[in-house]
Amino acid sequence: MxxxxxxxxxxxxxxxxxxxxxxxxxxxxxxxxxxxxxxxxxxxxxxxxxxxxxxxxxxxxxPDEPTAPDDGEWAPGREPSQLLDAGEWLWVADVYGSVPAELDGLSDAEREQARTDLLAARAAIDEVLKFLPARAAEVPQDAFWSYRGRVVRTAEPGRFGRVRLEAARAAYDRALAEFDR
The missing domain is CATH 3.30.360 (Dihydrodipicolinate Reductase; domain 2)
Structure with a gap:
């Protein structure tokens, strides 16, 4: 193999x-x-x-042609990861997405780190979405092969529905827009 x-x-x-x-x-x-x-x-x-x-x-x-991801990406293209499963990617989004809700009072370095972390979290949601077949309502069971990924899915299976994933991505977009104000 x-x-x-x-x-x-x-x-x-x-x-x-x-x-x-x-x-x-x-x-x-x-x-x-x-x-x-x-x-x-x-x-x-x-x-x-x-x-x-x-x-x-x-x-x-x-890959035949190595590429560097764009800012706010873990990997280019639409193909899902073979290294991390959908549950691991959602776990990564949760870890990187836990930034202060209030930006006031943060130093410039802290603000930049928060922005970088939010970009990584949004990109991780994009990676979960890559496991979602066209027109499917939720990420299929075979997209969870790691222990951590299965634990995340078992804890909250509804988070792997298309609507919830797209809502999570939109929430990261709104949070990132705060940095442009």
Whole structure:
């Protein structure tokens, strides 16, 4: 079976963050190598956990034409992620979306960080929407393959309906518009 496609470096490193060593450490002092295997570019990240020394490794396919996402994107295009499932993306949106509701009193650096986090949250909602088939009312069950993703879905399955996802995206748009005032 071919390794999953890592669409961007940003998605790859987010995957690392969400899949730490069993000891809880994310950093594994990785080195990477790139190899052409059966007409596909395969990147391997290997290293040892900096906390416990456990060997760690990941292998992903790379796009034929590497691209950097635009500001406010995790990955370009309409294809859903193969690294993170729909539930993980909603979890990411929740984490990045928890910024102060009131912007008054924030320093310039805090305002910029809040804006960056909101862009990441909105982009994560866009990633969930990529799992939604055309005209489907909700994200299908097979879009949840990770433990975290299934937990998020089980806790609040209604959040994966088209109407709720589009409403969440619109709420992030409104919150981001506050930065332009």
């Amino acid at each position: 071919a390794p999953p496609l890592a669409r961007t470096h940003e998605e790859t490193y987010l995957y690392f963050e969400l899949h730490p060593c069993p000891c809880g450490e994310v950093d594994f002092g990785s080195t990477s190598s790139l190899e052409l295997v059966d007409d596909e570019w395969i990147v391997r990240y290997t290293g040892q956990c900096v906390a416990c020394g456990r060997p760690r490794g990941f292998e992903f396919r790379q």
